[in-house]
Amino acid sequence: xxxxxxxxxxxxxxxxxxxxxxxxxxxxxxxxxxxxxxxxxxxxxxxxxxxxxxxxxxxxxxxxxxxxxxxxxxxxxxxxxxxxxxxxxxxxxxxxxxxxxxxxxxxxxxxx
Amino acid sequence: xxxxxxxxxxxxxxxxxxxxxxxxxxxxxxxxxxxxxxxxxxxxxxxxxxxxxxxxxxxxxxxxxxxxxxxxxxxxxxxxxxxxxxxxxxxxxxxxxxxxxxxxxxxxxxxxxxxxx
Numbered sequence: 140x141x142x143x144x145x146x147x148x149x150x151x152x153x154x155x156x157x158x159x160x161x162x163x164x165x166x167x168x169x170x171x172x173x174x175x176x177x178x179x180x181x182x183x184x185x186x187x188x189x190x191x192x193x194x195x196x197x198x199x200x201x202x203x204x205x206x207x208x209x210x211x212x213x214x215x216x217x218x219x220x221x222x223x224x225x226x227x228x229x230x231x232x233x234x235x236x237x238x239x240x241x242x243x244x245x246x247x248x249x250x251x
Numbered sequence: 252x253x254x255x256x257x258x259x260x261x262x263x264x265x266x267x268x269x270x271x272x273x274x275x276x277x278x279x280x281x282x283x284x285x286x287x288x289x290x291x292x293x294x295x296x297x298x299x300x301x302x303x304x305x306x307x308x309x310x311x312x313x314x315x316x317x318x319x320x321x322x323x324x325x326x327x328x329x330x331x332x333x334x335x336x337x338x339x340x341x342x343x344x345x346x347x348x349x350x351x352x353x354x355x356x357x358x359x360x361x362x363x364x365x366x367x368x
Contacts, residue, residue, distance in 0.1 A: 171355060173355070173356070173357075180342075180362065180364070181361055181362060182255075182257070182344045182346070182359030182360050182361050182362045183295070183344075183357075183359050184359070185252075185356045185357065185358065188355060188356060228294060228295070230357075232355070237283075237300075238285070238297055238300060239285075239297075239357055240297070241294045241295045242294060243293065243294040244293075244294050246292075
C-alpha cells in the first residue's frame with residue numbers, strides 16, 4: 140500500500156541548532172515533493188517544492204533534499220529559532236488521482 | 252502569493268443542524284478545490300475534490316450525502332455538513348491550486364473549527 144511517513148512525531152531542539160526532519164514514502168513515484176508549515180489552528184503554508192531531478196533545494200535557512208532511490212526527503216532548518224516552532228508536513232502528488240497526499244507531520248519545538 | 256479565504260473560522264452548532272463552510276480564491280480562478288479534515292495532532296485527510304461545474308469526487312469512506320460540496324463558480328466552493336453530530340466536530344480546511352507555474356502548490360484557507368454540541 141502507499142504510505143508517506145514522517146518518522147518523528149515530535150522533535151525538540153535547542154535554539155541555534157539545525158533541525159532535520161525526515162519524510163519517507165513507499166509505492167509512490169512522485170514527480171515532486173513539497174514541504175508545508177502548519178501553526179496551531181491554522182491552515183498549512185507552502186514552504187518548498189523539490190522535483191525528482193533535483194537533489195537539493197534551498198530557501199533562506201531552509202534546505203530540502205530528495206533521494207528518489209531511498210524514497211526519502213530531508214528537511215533542514217539551520218540556525219533554528221523559537222519562531223520556527225510549528226508542525227511541518229511533507230506532501231506528495233498522487234498523479235494517478237491528481238491529488239496531494241500529506242504525511243502525518245512532525246511537531247518541531249525550538250527551545251530558547 | 253495566491254490567497255484562499257475560508258469562512259467562518261469557527262462555528263458551534265447543535266446536533267442535527269447543518270453548517271455551511273465557504274472557500275474562496277481571492278486573486279485567482281480555481282477549477283478545482285480540495286476539502287480536508289484534520290483531527291487534533293493528526294495530519295490532513297483529504298475528504299473530496301471539488302470541481303467547478305461538476306460533481307465533487309469523494310474519497311473512500313466519506314459520505315457524500317453527509318458532506319455536500321458545491322463549486323458553483325471559479326472562485327467559490329462550499330462544504331455543507333448536513334445533520335451534524337458531535338463526531339463531525341473537527342477542523343475543516345480547504346485549498347486551491349492556482350493555474351500556471353504555481354499549479355503544483357496548494358494554497359490553504361485558514362480553516363474552520365466546527366464544534367457540534
